[in-house]
Amino acid sequence: MIELSRRGFLHGALVGGGALTLAVSCGGASGGTRIRHAEATGELVANMYVSVMPDGRISLVVNKAEIGQGVTTGYATLAAEELSVPIDRVDVHYADSHPELRTSFNMQITGGSTSTKEAFGSLRRAAASAREMLVAAAAAGWNVPARECRVEDGHVLHGANKAAYGELTKRAAREPVPARPRLKPAKEFTLIGKTDRRVDARAKVDGTAQFGIDVRVPDMVHAYVIHGPVFGARPDQVTAEAARGRPGVIDVFPFRWGVAVVAEKYWQALAASRDVAVTWGKGDVAGLDTAAMQQAMRAYDGGGTSMVDEGNAGKALSRAQTKVGGVYEAPYVAHATLEPQNCTVRVAGKTAEVWAPTQSPTLVQAVVADAIGIKSDDVLVHTTLSGGGFGRRAVPDVCGQAAVIAKRVKRPVKLVWSRESDMTQGFYRPIYAIQAAGAVDDGRVTGARLHCISQSIALSSPDMLGAALPGIPGGLKSMFVDSLLAMFSTNTMGDLFAAEGLQGTPYRFRNLEVTASPVQTKLPVGTWRSVGNSVTGFAMESFIDELAHAAKRDPLELRRQLLTPDSRQTRVLDALAQLSKWGTPPPQGIGRGLARHFSFETEVGEVAEVEIVGGRIKVRRVYCVVDCGLAVNPDVVRAQMEGGIIFGLSAALDQEITLVDGVVQQRNYDTFPVLRMFEAPEIIVQVLASDRDPTGVGEPGLPPIAAAVANAVFALTGERLRRMPLQRAWNERGAK
């Protein structure tokens, strides 16, 4: 937790309408800069605001996006707790894009499972300060000591005196901001760790929730973009006379990403797009073939960059009685957010206003500015609700396209991609092959070597936006790379993400070597829920299972042997063993598999119960134990574990993006399946009690699930599946 100096931490202000507002500065990668600035100047650069309104409601302005992970509920809980108001009295608003709102990775971004961790201390201190100022104002009015007053349900009370917060805001704003506001100790919590209400549920069940796709701006027109068959292909020849003549059509024109069709209504643009004939150029990834790539990556026998080098893994392996090895593979996968990529842009002279379902207003500013040749600071971004994020909405490629169209037609434009564009336009989870070898002697693991061969997000990131947006300025590229570097606290650019989750593994191998080799293609890759962990978790936890079988040890016992006793890891394992009845024989026809992974500072263990029905891998039940520090909203934590498991299962079992001669073969949900209701397992989640500060929740539920399933398949059938998607590996078993 990053803390600002007392002097710089907060200041009170009375804003229009008689609200008491406290400006807060939260941490993040730029927290150090903020602290130094505040200490040097006494000036606070705020990035979040807590206001007590004259009607007694609490207004929060936050620099994060709600993508389903529950951040609005979490932040509302923290503020409501310290102010002693019901959670439904808090209104959460998204902040527009402003430089001072940049926190995580020096950007305004929602990612890396960081939001609750960032705000846990500072937001509560702001709310507690507001409470103490309200109490001070009331106490002064009654001429009683503040310490004799108490607060309850949005009121200050003393004996027979009672005043609502809303009556006190004007006087409270004149009180000094407390140097050291009293935070409620855990034993006084009535909401943190207890509330089970989501603040955003009502609007999401009655049709009133406004997502990016629902934005309406006066005089707005609608755009559809026809993308080429190969990523990066530019249109050569466009025949659009018939389309231009259709009712409502405003313009049809080729641009660097394809052909834009603009009409008064979206349905008109959609209909007109069918009358456009295009011949396409070659494209950036012409000839790319994922089957050939996978074969080459599997067989690659060159060296790699050293990521971990402890002891002497080579020696341990050469001396081993038993050697265990295999290649664990993962394909490209798409995010496939249910709300397709979309953006609304209004361009006025050298400024632009943007409405976008985005995880990063900062990157939207940069991309829009670059696309139409204006300054980043002259782009104002309004964040909307997002119909899923999962990392895809950190890449604002669609916003650049919308901006170019808006500038050309001189009217505000809403661009909505087709599902097919959303599926084929890249920024996938990278393709991977992880080669592993382990040494087993006398029932003990004596060494391990892992080589991660993958398309590197960081290495391709300067080109990543460049691929979608040629001509992007170097400054932006370096900003993006710097931010990614900050995200993973390393200075070795080529090494990022590839071995994420293996570096700093809690397993004590004694002799461990981890290397990485980047694979370059022009197909852009990006962050996908839990990023590198989604593959390294699969590889390591399958590998550990193989080592356990080679050592003739129970997989849970072998893990316990390799982990530090009495650690978060073993605590989760113990709880998981009890919850899943590990060690008892499973029901007939069921295999049990176990996996665990530590990511985003959170430990998660999972046991999957699997059967094979008619050739189909069926996951019937998943037990999950999570230690995420203090769970601010336990039911949101449970929901994120359920969601992470099901998101991970879709990829583990079925999903892959394949390219044949540069063409993505999956275009919609028929060929890129998402787990459906009848395949969703029963999921039993246990959230461990903890008094540590909160850690990540949105992503850590995902990494263990694929290995838990693969290990269960092995337990049931003796068949080791080392390649995702597992269903395909199962279907093709023995074929190689």
Added chain:
Amino acid sequence: MKLVVNGKSFEVAVPTDTPLLWVLREEVGLTGTKFGCGKALCGACTVHVDGQPRRSCVTAVGDVADRPITTIEGLATEAVLHPVQAAWIEENVPQCGYCQAGQIMSAVALLRAKPRPSDAEIDDAMSANLCRCGTYPRIRRAVHRAAALLNGAGPEGATPAAPATPAAPATPVTPVTPATPAMGAKP
């Protein structure tokens, strides 16, 4: 042509082959119904026509003129939520929320046909609605809870009927197995 949406009449001037989804969103002005795939693969655009669930993204508006259409905005009466909506809130179903209008419309149609659905019947009726956030376990609980609310019982009355023999689900995917694990099996 005339459209009857949530009990109100609208005159719309669009070609008859225009998808109902976009007519609802752009001409009638009801954006609660969502676009997800355009191919009837995800269910985000589910509305009711004559009380039956329909994928509005592949429904030509000319086919549903003059027939009663209900969207997510038409479920709640005045300030009172439909029991399915209330159950959704009580079970904290939504995460991102984008698919939930379609999920709720499918659930309302299911409960109209089968007031006390088994887990297998829920699988049948709900498996054509995708949720990328993975809210399925909660949707299942919420359907049972809504059934109890609709049948006048409290949540404690939400005990589902014994699972029926599973039928093939309404999806193009893989074979189905009983959704309820064999609880009686020896651990």
